[in-house]
Amino acid sequence: xxxxxxxxxxxxxxxxxxxxxxxxxxxxxxxxxxxxxxxxxxxxxxxxxxxxxxxxxxxxxxxxxxxxxxxxxxxx
Amino acid sequence: xxxxxxxxxxxxxxxxxxxxxxxxxxxxxxxxxxxxxxxxxxxxxxxxxxxxxxxxxxxxxxxxxxxxxxxxxxxxxxxxxxxxxxxxxxxxxxxxxxxxxxxxxxxxxxxxxxxxxxxxxxxxxxxxxxxxxxxxxxxxxxxxxxxxxxxxxxxxxxxxxxxxxxxxxxxxxxxxxxxxxxxxxxxxxxxxxxxxxxxxxxxxxxxxxxxxxxxxxxxxxxxxxxxxxxxxxxxxxxxxxxxxxxxxxxxxxxxxxxxxxxxxxxxxxxxxxxxxxxxxxxxxxxxxxxxxxxxxxxxxxxxxxxxxxxxxxxxxxxxxxxxxxxxxxxxxxxxxxxxxxxxxxxxxxxxxxxxxxxxxxxxxxxxxxxxxxxxxxxxxxxxxxxxxxxxxxxxxxxxxxxxxxxxxxxxxxxxxxxxxxxxxxxxxxxxxxxxxxxxxxxxxxxxxxxxxxxxxxxxxxxxxxxxxxxxxxxxxxxxxxxxxxxxxxxxxxxxxxxxxxxxxxxxxxxxxxxxxxxxxxxxxxxxxxxxxxxxxxxxxxxxxxxxxxxxxxxxxxxxxxxxxxxxxxxxxxxxxxxxxxxxxxxxxxxxxxxxxxxxxxxxxxxxxxxxxxxxxxxxxxxxxxxxxxxxxxxxxxxxxxxxxxxxxxxxxxxxxxxxxxxxxxxxxxxxxxxxxxxxxxxxxxxxxxxxxxxxxxxxxxxxxxxxxxxxxxxxxxxxxxxxxxxxxxxx
Numbered sequence: 001x002x003x004x005x006x007x008x009x010x011x012x013x014x015x016x017x018x019x020x021x022x023x024x025x026x027x028x029x030x031x032x033x034x035x036x037x038x039x040x041x042x043x044x045x046x047x048x049x050x051x052x053x054x055x056x057x058x059x060x061x062x063x064x065x066x067x068x069x070x071x072x073x074x075x076x
Numbered sequence: 077x078x079x080x081x082x083x084x085x086x087x088x089x090x091x092x093x094x095x096x097x098x099x100x101x102x103x104x105x106x107x108x109x110x111x112x113x114x115x116x117x118x119x120x121x122x123x124x125x126x127x128x129x130x131x132x133x134x135x136x137x138x139x140x141x142x143x144x145x146x147x148x149x150x151x152x153x154x155x156x157x158x159x160x161x162x163x164x165x166x167x168x169x170x171x172x173x174x175x176x177x178x179x180x181x182x183x184x185x186x187x188x189x190x191x192x193x194x195x196x197x198x199x200x201x202x203x204x205x206x207x208x209x210x211x212x213x214x215x216x217x218x219x220x221x222x223x224x225x226x227x228x229x230x231x232x233x234x235x236x237x238x239x240x241x242x243x244x245x246x247x248x249x250x251x252x253x254x255x256x257x258x259x260x261x262x263x264x265x266x267x268x269x270x271x272x273x274x275x276x277x278x279x280x281x282x283x284x285x286x287x288x289x290x291x292x293x294x295x296x297x298x299x300x301x302x303x304x305x306x307x308x309x310x311x312x313x314x315x316x317x318x319x320x321x322x323x324x325x326x327x328x329x330x331x332x333x334x335x336x337x338x339x340x341x342x343x344x345x346x347x348x349x350x351x352x353x354x355x356x357x358x359x360x361x362x363x364x365x366x367x368x369x370x371x372x373x374x375x376x377x378x379x380x381x382x383x384x385x386x387x388x389x390x391x392x393x394x395x396x397x398x399x400x401x402x403x404x405x406x407x408x409x410x411x412x413x414x415x416x417x418x419x420x421x422x423x424x425x426x427x428x429x430x431x432x433x434x435x436x437x438x439x440x441x442x443x444x445x446x447x448x449x450x451x452x453x454x455x456x457x458x459x460x461x462x463x464x465x466x467x468x469x470x471x472x473x474x475x476x477x478x479x480x481x482x483x484x485x486x487x488x489x490x491x492x493x494x495x496x497x498x499x500x501x502x503x504x505x506x507x508x509x510x511x512x513x514x515x516x517x518x519x520x521x522x523x524x525x526x527x528x529x530x531x532x533x534x535x536x537x538x539x540x541x542x543x544x545x546x547x548x549x550x551x552x553x554x555x556x557x558x559x560x561x562x563x564x565x566x567x568x569x570x571x572x573x574x575x576x577x578x579x580x581x582x583x584x585x586x587x588x589x590x591x592x593x594x595x596x597x598x599x600x601x602x603x604x605x606x607x608x609x610x611x612x613x614x615x616x617x618x619x620x621x622x623x624x625x626x627x628x629x630x631x632x633x634x635x636x637x638x639x640x641x642x643x644x645x646x647x648x649x650x651x652x653x654x655x656x657x658x659x660x661x662x663x664x665x666x667x668x669x670x671x672x673x674x675x676x677x678x679x680x681x682x683x684x685x686x687x688x689x690x691x692x693x694x695x696x697x698x699x700x701x702x703x704x705x706x707x708x709x710x711x712x713x714x715x716x717x718x719x720x721x722x723x724x725x726x727x728x729x730x731x732x733x734x735x736x737x738x739x740x741x742x743x744x745x746x747x748x749x750x751x752x753x754x755x756x757x758x759x760x761x762x763x764x765x766x767x768x769x770x771x772x773x774x775x776x777x778x779x780x781x782x783x784x785x786x787x788x789x790x791x792x793x794x795x796x797x798x799x800x801x802x803x804x805x806x807x
């Protein structure tokens with residue numbers, strides 16, 4: 001089941017299948033290790049629809065929902 | 077030391093590189109024993125910290141924390157050009173010390189492999205081994221050393237474990253047997269390999285980079301160019317600028333061929349590197365337990381601290397505590413500085429004969445030094461707290477929680493704390509914007525921070541509200557709150573405006589690592605506090621000092637002579653009983669202020685400020701406030717022949733309440749009071765702020781812009797309030 005990263009609920013995991021978005025942001029996402037095939041888990045979301053917190057490659061990364069919408073994951 | 081002398085003593089230079097939050101700066105502090113010099117790289121706001129490794133003659137440079145060598149932020153551009161020896165104001169390092177965070181090894185290896193490919197000898201400090209252990213993971217140090225082909229020393233910078241071993245390893249390090257490291261061990265598609273060779277040869281033949289670095293530099297350059305992001309493209313063009321145009325064109329043609337062959341060539345390169353890293357890491361990191369990892373301390377703490385209810389509650393409490401400390405701790409210290417200044421001034425006054433020199437020393441120099449030092453308690457305390465919050469990992473959580481709110485006005489979550497700090501004083505607030513990665517966001521925050529009503533405006537609000545709004549405590553509180561609200565709303569509106577116009581650009585990503593919570597290291601925090609304070613005194617302090625001398629001269633010259641009194645002045649003077657020497661002195665001081673250049677300027681601007689409801693006396697107060705806002709109260713005291721007073725003075729309040737225009741109309745009506753306070757909300761009457769903005773932005777352009785936009789807004793807002801109010805019949 002493919003969904004966007006922003007649609008995951010806290011505690012859910014997935015595998016990245018596509019990283020989209022504006023060129024500069026995509027470049028940075030990839031460099032931070034969010035490459036195709038990477039396992040990610042959504043840890044929590046900030047209050048009032050704020051950023052989300054992810055775990056990947058052993059560390060925690062936060063990003064805005066608008067950025068997460070362009071990242072596709074396959075549920076596990 | 078001249079370059080020859082450096083060569084003669086064979087001083088070695090080591091660059092320290094690592095991801096943000098890798099503990100890199102703590103390692104730097106250990107190695108240099110807290111003894112570093114701080115400056116800025118030419119023309120950018122990236123900080124340059126250098127020091128000597130204790131017990132050796134090795135110079136070590138702490139480069140900014142970065143995730144890769146791509147040219148996304150100024151930090152990365154600087155780090156890359158230092159390592160390649162292209163930075164004009166930094167020596168090319170002989171070796172690189174790479175700090176790796178053992179707990180997130182894969183992401184850290186991304187940067188490390190890029191650096192290895194630049195051909196310099198590398199030594200690795202594998203830091204935070206303890207954090208990795210707590211997560212039941214162990215890194216095989218020998219295997220890591222073998223796979224990277226470099227020495228690896230395990231450290232725990234927090235408690236100093238492994239630092240001595242690292243120091244010894246650095247001193248003994250000669251970089252031998254690393255000749256083959258620049259060769260990339262992971263493959264890329266043939267078409268990309270071929271073009272890397274084209275670019276690499278161009279770099280090598282033009283001598284822009286060393287032979288060993290050419291392949292690695294070509295790959296970094298190509299990756300940047302291929303992302304297609306506008307900022308990266310600009311950086312790529314800048315890099316090619318020194319090359320002959322024919323070579324530059326050939327390099328770009330090579331990049332274009334890769335572009336044509338792949339749909340997303342930059343992704344192909346980045347993913348190939350990560351694929352290799354993942355493969356290596358699998359054999360390196362051993363899980364010590366078969367079970368699913370337990371919830372970490374950070375997770376348990378975060379379930380409260382980033383909770384929608386408790387999290388915001390805790391954030392409010394933390395900030396309230398910080399502000400309370402500023403008032404509870406900084407206020408007495410500021411009082412102490414003021415009394416010390418007063419005592420010194422009194423002592424010098426007694427020592428020196430009366431005259432211009434005495435006045436210059438007492439009212440100019442001593443006052444100028446006092447005006448610089450008075451900011452130190454607030455800067456020290458705020459920075460101590462901010463570094464504790466940063467060092468513990470809490471600052472990233474505050475930004476995480478506040479990003480939504482700040483995002484609405486086009487800002488980053490990291491802008492929240494600097495803006496909030498500006499309620500105490502814009503100076504530490506502006507200095508705290510360094511944690512905002514994106515230059516546009518940082519500049520926007522700097523430009524709007526002085527709109528937050530700082531503590532220097534409070535005395536002005538208090539005396540004016542006291543003079544015109546009688547005894548209705550609720551009304552007075554409401555008006556005071558209104559002034560704070562007005563400044564805050566204006567800051568947000570201007571922030572949005574600047575982001576939409578002047579500082580428009582591609583929206584930066586909000587990509588922020590949330591590091592695990594750690595016990596803050598007090599020596600790090602004290603050092604940060606010390607460095608900030610020192611930079612403020614040495615760089616902004618001189619501007620503030622000079623401005624104080626100028627203001628002194630404006631109010632001292634030309635001298636008013638008692639002989640020159642008009643008959644009316646003489647009559648008024650004689651009416652004061654000769655026994656009341658203080659009253660006579662206060663009267664003469666008032667005449668001096670009127671007669672001085674400052675007073676004349678007050679008179680001169682009266683036609684311009686009369687439409688705002690202000691007379692020349694308020695004009696003089698406004699002009700003197702450009703040194704610092706709270707000076708308004710003192711100037712008004714002198715103008716009304718009261719001598720030195722503060723905002724609690726009943727006499728000044730009564731004088732202001734009953735002051736009249738020459739035609740007998742009352743001067744400070746409630747409408748004029750509002751107009752005056754609104755002027756203070758908006759106007760950039762603070763030379764110290766301008767000096768700090770100059771220091772933080774590296775140019776006079778931004779402080780001038782800041783001054784103009786704020787002061788013009790102040791004038792227009794006061795004009796509108798007074799004129800509309802009068803038309804509505806409130807005068």
